[in-house]
Amino acid sequence: MAKRLIPSLNRVLVEKIIPPSKTSYGILLPEKTTKLNSGKVVVVGPGAPTMDGNIIPVSVKEGHTVLLPDYGGMEVKLGDKEYHLFRDDDILGTLHD
Template sequence: MARRLIPSLNRVLVEKIIPPSKTNAGILLPEKTTKLNSGKVVAVGTGTRDRDGKLIPVNVKEGDTVLLPEYGGTEVKLGEKEYVYDHCLWG
């Protein structure tokens, strides 16, 4: 079983942020408020190269919070955590 994923080129690994389904006071939140598609970048590839061979770095860094596309990326589950592995299209 894989323990660690290392992105290559312009790919990133994003840990999904799962919002709470109820408040600290115990009030249940509607399902719409718990479906925010955001995540925290946990690993970043080195970037890709243009036609001249110059490195184009990835425009996000580890620790950034990003919005995830509703349909896209590859969902990966390692242990109890859910991740999305995708090309870096954010900026």
């Protein structure tokens, strides 16, 4: 049975997307094309409370593809998978097709 993590407050659990280093035909891709630091949101926390007790919800939702900072976040291993835990404020933006 795998453990399930529910982030607290305004934290977001992200599974990093590792871009391919070569094409399906075996052509190696330059490092610049594989540099984008992104991930898929797995679970979000309920949000952070304000001074008067209202909850500010997290700005991303489960399933969003997000742009992540090069440094920061906390590595979390659940079962055989690796995830990263970020604060909502640390996420740089969402990526759309």
